[in-house]
Amino acid sequence: MPKARTRLRYTARTADKHELYEAAVQNPDADLDFVTRVYRQERGRAPQAIREDFCGTGYTSATWVRRNPANTAWGLDLDRKTLDWGRKRHVAPLTPDQRSRVTLLERNVLNPGPETSRVDAVLAMNFSYWIFKTRDDLRRYFEVVHGSMNSKGVFFLDHYGGWQAMRAQTDRKRCRGFTYLWEQRWFGPVTFDFDCRIHFEFPDGTKMRDAFIYKWRQWQIPEIRELLAETGFRKSIVYWEGDDDNGGGNGIYRKATNPEVCPVHLAYIVAVR
Template sequence: MGKREKKQRHQRHPRREASQYLEGGENSFSYENLPSPSKPPLSDEEDGEEEVEEEEQEQEHEGRSPSLDIPSKFLLYQQSVQSPKGDISYLQKFFLMYVGGRQPLHLQEDFCGTALLSTEWLRNDPRRTAVGLDLDVEALNWCMENNVNAIGADSSRISLFHGNVLQPCEAKLVSFDSGDCIRTIRLDPSEEDPRMDDQQSILQGDCISSPRTMPLNISSKQLPGRDIVCAFNYSCCCLHKRKELVLYFRHVLGFLSRRGGIFVMDLYGGTSSEQKLRLQRRFANFKYVWEQAEFDIIERKTRISLHFHLQKPQKKLPYAFSYSWRLWSLPEIKDCLEEAGFQSVHFWIRQMPDSENIKSVEGFGIGKDLKYEEVLSFEQQDSWNAYIVGVAK
């Protein structure tokens, strides 16, 4: 059996991911949170993919089950991938620059996964609210038990929804009373309360509970129009078709405040993004590995896998997350945003260190102090990251 067959077999068990976006059936992949541009991994030519596959074969042969003291893959992901404070700083900057006139208070985080960004958003201002939307109920439940509980009383200002960003009106509100109970809701931006000055999203529905829970009494609830909607960690690469990207952007536009708002997404690119690639970053007690499969230049698709190698205990979590991505170009994103109805589109780009030149953990410091800058043109590099800002007024 070749390497490709081994990987596909592993991805089918023991746990299937929740995403049903584009590739139905057994080969669906979760979009959860994806690697952040603020913490790129390092290249490591010493660790080949054979190492991961050998560990996979060993675990299957011995029938080993995960140890109770192994940290959650979601915790490892947050520690190695995300930088919510940095993202929030840029979100505030973009809003004040392109909308202005008020402080942004209402955030929606699409493809939110464990909603780390949303919970961090609530910390600094008691007026702030956050909405998180994701298709992976396991990630949302982990968020409820860990991130939401950690913010105490601030948790009353966050609403988490289980659903598809392409069908937000079908999303379900995750209950704060029980991880087993979710409420059917409507996120229809077309319905507005005439008593409100701002655009509202109407939430209505009944409780759907597991046999172990009691139905909840749920009254109608209203959420303010969002000042900012974001889709970070390259999440829009999970949408493979142009019509789906435009549809998603139209939904986003409907959720933004009538007083003005912004949509912010991130994207990566460069010559190294269109080839087979393996990068890593070392942390105190584990190593984070990003593996990019062969790149199809016709469909512009690749497969991304994230692995974690623990030191204590010595354990490997191969294929902790796997994704099928369509790598969009900046002009394509701009065209889709404008077709969806955004007034203007702005690019903020940061050049990243060349993947071929980073050979050790010390190399990670190269370029870490470089900031994102707004550009009208940008010469192709080995590697870059971008924030794309769509402005609605």
């Protein structure tokens, strides 16, 4: 007998914002495939110990320890409720062995602590480091990362920009059972202050407004690379997402020094210790 198709009945009255965020925004396996490929290119072996800064629900950390029995992960975030949600959703279902290799900590990334140091790779994804709004603050964060990896450490950040990232606009994306909205509410051309919001809309007409609010500074790639160099990283490499010939990205990232100008781009910045 064919299986009955499960219909997703999301509504703002009951939907869980973390579940929607993860479905709409995150793809831990894609990030981790990239991290593994590039780390191997730089260091000649696969990374094992990672730290996920700004880990949120720890989805990426939990995925990492599932992928290989030698993998370990620390996840750091300031938000206790988000961490607790992630511990239930992602850590509790792991096997005892997997669980013993992942720890989510309520901790400021500026004070990661000695036990989370000497890792092979640190990841700061979804532009979370844009929380630091001055050169001094971002430099301090990069210094901490540099000092808290082993001598073969590689630091992975992501980046988005382009002229459409420098204005107020809202993008909508249809997901299974809901619509995801990315609102750039305000961009300041003098300060590069960047106020962004995530909203969700549902088939029954209900809406979840301001599910997530980000008050960032939009950093540009040369500024980031200069700070990485100032804090002791030997080199930084930009990997640029290719285009799908339809106005979107194709999910394939290649080293780029002079890529084509795009209205919006996604990139990874890889800093090698």
